[in-house]
Amino acid sequence: MLQTDAGEGLRIDVSESSSTIGKRSLGTSCGRKDEGLRTPKDVTIILLKGEIEFALESLKEVKREMAKLHAEKEEIWMSEKQSQESMKCFATQILTLQEVFNNFETQFETKIQTVNDKLQAFEQIIQEAGICWCQTKEVTC
Secondary structure, eight states: OEEOTTSOEEOOOOOHHHHHHHHHHHHHHHSOOOOSOOOHHHHHHHHHHHHHHHHHHHHHHHHHHHHHHHHHHHHHHHHHHHHHHHHHHHHHHHHHHHHHHHHHHHHHHHHHHHHHHHHHHHHHHHHHHHHHHHHHHHHHO
16 A cells, blocks of 8 residues: 555555556656566556546536536527517517507597587587477467
8 A cells, every 4th residue: 555645545456457557658658668567656656647637638528518608608698688678679669659559548538529529519509400490380380
């Protein structure tokens, strides 16, 4: 068992296949051409290298996911902005329509009052004509 810098115990299985992999990896990356078995330190370095590579791949995936989420956030923001603009436009159209209805109501009330006045005048004329007719009928009778 090896001790890490943090004081944790690290169990390493140094089998023949892992030492062969270690020879190739360290031999090419460090420029050494050792044919012997790797030391526990070499195996630890190889394992840590693998962990770092895995961590880097994980970080790349996180970065891709963050970019995707950022793009979705931008789309949502643009959609929200368009919705707000649409709502402003809709509110303006509603206020305009309300004003048109109010004007129509005022004009309609004015026209109804005019028709009502004409009907009252016509009714007055009919009553006067009826009275006049009755008076002329009485005079001739």
